[in-house]
Amino acid sequence: MSIPNDPMILLSFVNTKLRDFHPSLEDLCKSLQLDPQEITRKLSGIGYEYDAQLNRFV
DSSP states (O other), X not given: OOOOSSHHHHHHHHHHHHHHTOSSHHHXXXXXXXXXXXXXXXXXXXXXXXXXXXXXXX
């Protein structure tokens, strides 16, 4: 699956998917065949980190 390249749009995309469809980042990445480290790296570049307890990037 193609995901947004722009980090801010990626943030919105990922957080929406986590909120509406997936109980964890690992589940999201497994279902969409994505690398969780790549997502985390891209979003940490704009100051966001995954919070497993909240199940979103904050």
